[in-house]
Each structure stands twice: as structure tokens, then as C-alpha cells.
Amino acid sequence: MDFHTIKPHQNKLFSLFLNFSLLFLISFYIISIYSQQSNNSISIHEFNNLHATTDQNCAGVRKIDDYKSKCGYVKSNKACLGEGYLNYLEIFYCTCSNPTFGYFVLLLWLVILFYVLANTTSEYFIPSVESLSSVLKLSPTIAGTTLLPLGNGANDVFASIISFTRSGDNGDVGLNSVLGGAFFISCFVVGIVSISISSRGITVDKRSFIRDVLFFLFTLCCLLVIIAIGKVNFWFALCFFSMYFIYIGVVCVMHLFRHKDEKGIMEIPLLGYVDDEKGNISEKDGLKVHDQDSGRKIVYKSSFYYYSSLFLYVLELPLSFPRRVTIPIVTEEKWSKPFATSCATLAPILLAALCNTQGENYDVKMCLAVYLTSIFIGIILGTLALVFTKNSGPPKRFLLPWLAGGFLMSIIWTYILVEELVSLLIAFGDILGINTSILGLTVLAWGNSIGDLASNLGMALKGGSNGAQVAVSGCYAGPLFNTLVGLGLSLVLASWKEYPNGYVIPGNCHDLYEIVGFLIGGLLWALVILPKRDMHLDKSLGIGLLAIYFCFLFLRLVRG
Structure with a gap:
């Protein structure tokens, strides 16, 4: 979608x-x-009376009429996990x-x-x-x-x-x-x-x-x-x-x-069509307003617009923030040194968390070793990002590792x-x-x-x-x-x-x-x-x- x-x-x-x-x-x-x-509890005896055997899948839950019993079924059957x-x-x-x-x-x-x-x-x-x-x-x-x-x-x-x-x-x-x-x-x-x-x-x-x-x-x-x-x-x-x-x-x-036949062909963006009007600044954006009578070129954002934008930004954090602090973006428009540093630090930890959830057998010592290693690598990468990047824009050298x-x-x-x-x-x-x-x-x-x-x-x-x-x-x-x-x-x-x-x-x-x-x-x-x-x-x-x-x-x- x-x-x-x-x-x-x-x-x-x-x-x-x-x-x-x-x-x-x-x-x-x-x-x-x-x-x-x-x-939302159910006794073991009551559940055993409902189903004496464990199903290979969770289809048996539809055979139960009582909603409370259904809850007990899905909690007790491993196939429902x-x-x-x-x-x-x-x-x-x-x-x-x-x-x-x-x-x-x-x-x-x-x-x-x-x-x-x-x-x-x-x-x-x-x-x-x-x-x-x-x-x-x-x-x-x-x-x-x-x-x-x-x-x-x-x-x-x-x-x-x-x-x-x-x-x-x-x-x-x-x-x-x-x-x-x-x-x-x-x-x-x-x-x-x-x-x-x-x-x-x-x-x-x-x-x-x-x-x-x-x-x-x-x-x-x-x-x-x-x-x-x-x-x-x-x-x-x-x-x-x-x-x-x-x-x-x-x-x-x-x-x-x-x-030789491709010369003169109109260039089309690699991954999709870009609208000709994309990027144009509208007067409704509140960023700038042209006024021919007074000659004013820019009207700065009002305090109401500023605080409303800040409020909307905070509301958007639940969906955007977890990805923003783990996926580095190195474009001129969206570059941020604090976010870049957090990505370099937290990305290895996220990779470790994902790796530890993929195996069927959970080994505490192995998981602990993976997490400690990822934290150590994250600290090193975060320090390098903090020292060798600038606030003004994305790095020009060593761009390939960031990409x-x-x-x-x-x-x-x-x-x-x-x-x-x-x-x-x-x-x-x-x-x-x-x-x-x-x-x-x-x-x-x-x-x-x-x-x-x-x-x-x-x-x-x-x-x-x-x-x-x-x-x-x-x-x-x-x-x-x-x-x-x-x-x-x-x-x-x-x-x-x-x-x-x-x-x-x-x-x-x-x-x-x-x-x-x-x-x-x-x-x-x-x-x-x-x-x-x-x-x-x-x-x-x-x-x-x-x-x-x-x-x-x-x-x-x-x-x-």
C-alpha cells in the first residue's frame, strides 16, 4: 500500500x-x-474439560462458544502463540x-x-x-x-x-x-x-x-x-x-x-514519477507570502503556527521517531547530525535484537554476548559519527558506508x-x-x-x-x-x-x-x-x- x-x-x-x-x-x-x-482467568480444570488434547493449530478456538473459554484456549495452546x-x-x-x-x-x-x-x-x-x-x-x-x-x-x-x-x-x-x-x-x-x-x-x-x-x-x-x-x-x-x-x-x-537509440530520451526518475508541481511553495503553507502592494517579500511564521507545528511534530513522533533514530538519512534536505549519531549508535543494537528473536532456542549467554558486542560497536560508530560529521550538511567523504x-x-x-x-x-x-x-x-x-x-x-x-x-x-x-x-x-x-x-x-x-x-x-x-x-x-x-x-x-x- x-x-x-x-x-x-x-x-x-x-x-x-x-x-x-x-x-x-x-x-x-x-x-x-x-x-x-x-x-480474565480460567481454571485449568475448566479448560481441560473443554479440550483434552492440544491442537496442531489454533482452528479449534472457533468451536468454543464462551468468550472467556476462548481466552483460556489461546493462552494454553502453543499453536496460538x-x-x-x-x-x-x-x-x-x-x-x-x-x-x-x-x-x-x-x-x-x-x-x-x-x-x-x-x-x-x-x-x-x-x-x-x-x-x-x-x-x-x-x-x-x-x-x-x-x-x-x-x-x-x-x-x-x-x-x-x-x-x-x-x-x-x-x-x-x-x-x-x-x-x-x-x-x-x-x-x-x-x-x-x-x-x-x-x-x-x-x-x-x-x-x-x-x-x-x-x-x-x-x-x-x-x-x-x-x-x-x-x-x-x-x-x-x-x-x-x-x-x-x-x-x-x-x-x-x-x-x-x-x-545509440537512447539519445534524447526524456529522463524519468529511477523509482517513480515526480510531479512538476512538487516542491512549489504555496501561500497557504505559511512560509512566505508575496504582497505586491506593500512590497513585502516574507512574512515570518506566527507564534500560533510555530507552536501548532511543534505540537503536530510531537504527535507524529510515535510512528516516525523509532525509524528516524535507526535509519541514517544523508540528503541535504533531511540531514541532522544528532539523528545521524543516534543511528550509528542504535542501529547495531536493533540488529542484535532482531537476531536474538530469529532463533527457536533462546540462549541467555549468547544473547547477552550479542547485545554487549552490539553496544560496543554502536558506541564506536556513534563516536566516529559525532567527531567526523558536521552540522551543516552530510559527509562528502565516505558517503558509501552511510548509504x-x-x-x-x-x-x-x-x-x-x-x-x-x-x-x-x-x-x-x-x-x-x-x-x-x-x-x-x-x-x-x-x-x-x-x-x-x-x-x-x-x-x-x-x-x-x-x-x-x-x-x-x-x-x-x-x-x-x-x-x-x-x-x-x-x-x-x-x-x-x-x-x-x-x-x-x-x-x-x-x-x-x-x-x-x-x-x-x-x-x-x-x-x-x-x-x-x-x-x-x-x-x-x-x-x-x-x-x-x-x-x-x-x-x-x-x-x-
Whole structure:
């Protein structure tokens, strides 16, 4: 979900709403912890009468009618603990007084997670990727096939990896999230873009389009082989993952042969469209006001504006402050030496905390050693940052380590947020009795892909023919990256854990055949229609793609 395209004042109000919501949830959770100790108990004898055996999952909670007994069930069953940092089933059945309020709390937290995830990507991850591309002097082709999909698809990649490695039998959440996102982007987004610009007669490059679609089709055929076998060994998973580097090689070779044709092409931002009006100062901002009669050029902010801005800044701290003190930003506009020093100091500690939560066995001595080491490293890095940086601006020398640190910490925060998001969706599946693959196919896939709809549609509408080319290319290169890198890396890690045995593919094979089949159908429709229309993006392409997507969605939701 991408909120970066919301207008500034709307984004401000929405951010304030989420910060108030977060403060409400924190206060509610703290108060409820104390009240639960006396009001929300159940005897062991009473619980044993309800369920004599421990379930392998938490689905048995729906068989209990009494709300108090449900609370005792989720507290006593290890399968109800979940993989995240919060126990959402306990919050729903024990902390909240009734189901309606429980749904409200969890849905509100879901919106907050999606917002912080999107905001982390747009405010921290993408700028670090763009700066790294500039410092490393990557060509637009290399950057477009590596950093661009990484910036747009990081959420899907981490969702897939987490669901395969941390969620037991819920690997189908990540599998359906990747495939659902790929289907949404290649059918729904391309369809909307085609219909929106159908009257402009815009065409896309034929060779690039056919290359991307054929490579995507070959990838899906390989995935069908994996699904048909039912398991994948480490070496086949590694080959599947490595196919993306072959794709990059093909793109580079084609780029070398066509390099002379790229002269004079309008430059488009690496990771999205920038509005021409962005950055213009409005009179309503209160920063400056032009008055032709009096000749005044600047009217300084009033005290009311100053204190109101300070108040709003404080309200925004719950969502922004934890990331601001751990993710370094080295741009001229947002540089701050105190924040940079805190990032250098606290980032190693956050990494240590994350590492200590990933293992299944908790070793106190090992955890203590990791924390002490991270604190020592943090003190050294913080001291270096304090001594060798200036208040006036970001460092000119040794800029690469700062950018690499921002890139790494952006990934860490994305991983933490997606891990919690996947855990929450699994809890929703247990509460509602919905297959978690459906949630991965819809909620998680839509949430992670709605930003692609906004950014690609914006590029197509405002960027002319070149913008449309970038938008359509991104609609195929992005899902290809998510499938080969996100799903491929997940299969590599999962099969490595089972080595030398193969990793059994989770989920219902019939459902996987269905989504891959519809996805191939959408790609074939585009591959046939576009060349027939001389590569013009028109309504026939868009309507056909939307029909394929909604037909699949209807069949899947009806069957449950």
C-alpha cells in the first residue's frame, strides 16, 4: 500500500489520524494488561474439560462458544502463540471485551502496519536505493533491472521469505502473496493503465515487451513444474532463483545493441514519477507570502503556527521517531547530525535484537554476548559519527558506508514490519476461519501492490509515451523480480533447511494451478493483442485483462 501519492495536506491529516490511533492502541493495551490479571482467568480444570488434547493449530478456538473459554484456549495452546512480536489471538479473545471491538482494534493496527510499511519504503528505502545507484554510477539499464524492482518489490520479497521460513505450514501465504501480486499488477494495473490512456494512441517498445513477457512465461512454466512435482530440492531452487541474473544479462545485451537509440530520451526518475508541481511553495503553507502592494517579500511564521507545528511534530513522533533514530538519512534536505549519531549508535543494537528473536532456542549467554558486542560497536560508530560529521550538511567523504547503512536499516525495518503483517494475517485466518492463502492472495497482495497501481498510473498519465513505457515495463519486470527473487530465494532457504531432502510445496495444488493458469492467460492475452494493435495501449487490451482478473477472483472467493 502506497500513501506517497496522497496530497500533502491529506497525507498530514491521515498521518495524524494514525498517530492518534497508535497512541490509543498503546494506551488500551497497557491498561488491559493490568485488568486481565484479575478479570480474565480460567481454571485449568475448566479448560481441560473443554479440550483434552492440544491442537496442531489454533482452528479449534472457533468451536468454543464462551468468550472467556476462548481466552483460556489461546493462552494454553502453543499453536496460538503466532510468529510475530504480539499475540493477536490473545489480544482479540482476552484483551478486547467483545468481537466487534476486537475486529476494530486489529483492523486499525493492520492499517497502521500498511502505512508504516509504505512510508518506510518511500521515505527511507527508495531514496537510499536512488543514492546508491548514483554513487555506484550504475547505468539506467542495470539500475532499472536491479534497484528499481528491489525498491518496488521489497515488501513482497520479505513477505514470501518470512512466510516460508517462520510460519510453519503457512508458506502458502507468501506463495499466494507473490503470485497474487504478480497477477494483480500484470492484469489489473496494466488493464487500468491501458484504458486510462487508450485515447492518446501511445505505443510501447515491442522488443522489450516481448522479452519481458516471454521471460515471465518461461518462469511460470518452471514454477508449474515445481508445483507438479510437489517438492523442490536445493539445487533446483537455486537454479530458479538464478534465472533472474540471466534476465539481467539479456537486458544488458539488448541495451548495448540499442544504446545509440537512447539519445534524447526524456529522463524519468529511477523509482517513480515526480510531479512538476512538487516542491512549489504555496501561500497557504505559511512560509512566505508575496504582497505586491506593500512590497513585502516574507512574512515570518506566527507564534500560533510555530507552536501548532511543534505540537503536530510531537504527535507524529510515535510512528516516525523509532525509524528516524535507526535509519541514517544523508540528503541535504533531511540531514541532522544528532539523528545521524543516534543511528550509528542504535542501529547495531536493533540488529542484535532482531537476531536474538530469529532463533527457536533462546540462549541467555549468547544473547547477552550479542547485545554487549552490539553496544560496543554502536558506541564506536556513534563516536566516529559525532567527531567526523558536521552540522551543516552530510559527509562528502565516505558517503558509501552511510548509504549502505541506510539501505541495510531500511531493509531491516521492512522485514520487521512485514513479519508482523504476516503474523496478523495468519491470526485473522484463525479468527475468521478463512484459508490463509486467500488472505495472502487478496489483502497482502493488494496492500503490497496498490502502490504500483498509483505510481504506474501516474507515470502513464503524466509522463507521455516514455512514462507509459516505463509504467508497462515495470508492470512485468516487477512481478518477474518478485517471483524469481522473492519466491526463488524463499524456496532456496526453505529447501536448504530440508537438505538433502526436498522442500514440500505448501498449499493446495489445484489452487496453485488455477492462479498460475490465469496469470499465464493474462500474459498470453497481452502478448497476442498488443502486437495486433501495433503495440497501442487501448481498451481492448485493458478490458480483456480486467475480465481475466475478476473472473479468477470471483471463482476463488466463491470456492473459499
